[in-house]
Amino acid sequence: MLPRVRGALAFGQRPLPYLFILPGVAFYLIFTIYPVLRQAEMSFQHWQPVPGTPTPFVGLSNYARALHDPVVRTAAINSLLYTLVTVPTQMLLGLAAANLLHRRLPGRWIWRTLIYLPVVTSWVIASYVFAYLFNTDEGLVNAVLSALAGHAVTIDWLQNTWTSFAVIWLLAVWKGIGWSMVMFLAGLTALDRSVVESGQVDGARGWRLWWHIILPGIRPTTIFVFVMLVIGSLQAFLSIFLLTSGGPYNSTQVLLTYTYQVAFSFFDFGYAAALATMLGVALFLLSAAEIRLLRERKAA
């Protein structure tokens, strides 16, 4: 490892560091931080869809409305379900793939690339491919099921709540395995060989080796992957937006899809701003707590 240099270059040129960071920071303040504050302000106002109409101050009424909105409750549960189902599944399959691929194997590079391909595929295209696979009349899944069953199977995958969930979750896992695999591959490679070998000398094999030596050894990677996947899963939007639009009857809505619809389908900007602000604060606190966990584990 190269020696790290930390700052401390007192050069008598005080304005210089500010000149370097100024353009980037200014950009970020204008296009990211200002909108955050503006949204917080909007959440206390009543907005009409027509531009130029007044936006009266309405206090906390947008927030009070969110607490009594049944769709918000459904969406929160759906978001939680999405995280609970997709995060552990991706981690397990990603770890399994990394375990199979970090040792010598013919065609290793090709297998890695194939498993990683879904990660680089755009969400838009991936969503429509799944929409096609699970299409009621033309889809491959119903065709395969029909062939197996010996009669026509016509499951309306994306018109029913739980089958829609199944497709949405499957898409998330399919698209995420490759990323977890790459991270776990890095973790396994960084794992000290001698630790594993001394474990083997002590007679640890198979599951025991995994449980007592390898899993504790890659713990920082595991926590990193977990934190990133939880944050990512709570940001899920496009697949649901494109596959079901939150339907039928809002039953597959997650918090982000609902917030977007309130803003740009119902043009209820004040209420959407309140939803977004609440959700933003909640997700920020959750992520901050998780990242703190990550740093503590790393330091320990």
Add this chain to the structure above:
Amino acid sequence: MRVAVWRRDGRSGGRLALVAILALICAFPLAYMLSLSFSQLGGVLAPGLSVLPQHPTLGNYAAAWSENDFSGYFLNSIFVAAGTVIGTVSLSALTAYGFARYQFRGRETLFYLMLASLAVPATLLVLPQYVLMRDLGLLDSRVGLTLLYVSANLPFSVFLLRGFFEGIPRELFEAMRLDGVSELGILIKLVLPMSRAALATVALFTFNGAWDEFVLALTMINTPSKRTMPIAIALFQQTHYSAWGPFFAASIIATAPTVIAFAVAQRWFQQGLSMGALQ
């Protein structure tokens, strides 16, 4: 000894089978899409169980490219993605250099303020950004869209580059200072050439992000001729609901640049990630 080697080979056969199954499952939907893009799909004719194209044809590609001003959308995406890469790489290199090389008041506070936005989904900012762009007169503008993309890509890029820049040995800087090279000169002559892997990683992430971005493009752009590829593809699917063949051809065309970018940058990409962010 011989037995041990033989046994290891036996095990790798089992592993190979498992890996192949997993890889095929992962690649299958995309391979199927590729196959369908070459297939003649009528409205009522289900493709059935065949995975290889039936009656292979290039007609879907011709239809996708000529219909709906598709080449125009492609150029829009190139414009927006290229602008985002140039803007993000140059701004984040300057910013990361400032953070990495100097001690100054408020350094860590500013740095963590930049990182904070990574914890919040970009989708949550679409509404106030829409209002901001309206106020700036930048709604329905490809340049406006590019500005938002640069801002969205800055935090992670600055984070990655700062980590990388801090790993460059101090002695190299001192040597250049003694030679009388200016601070900006050091960035250009020393830091950037040494950071090719990290810069390629940033460029790759940024390119893919801008190329695939959907929500902002959907919300900010109204004029059909200014649309980017993801929007065009989604609307294409919604308006020609049964024309799956041309739709998948369009999707393959849209995917090609990201796959090529990934293939080209892959070598630097893993190196850049492991040295910058994950050390």
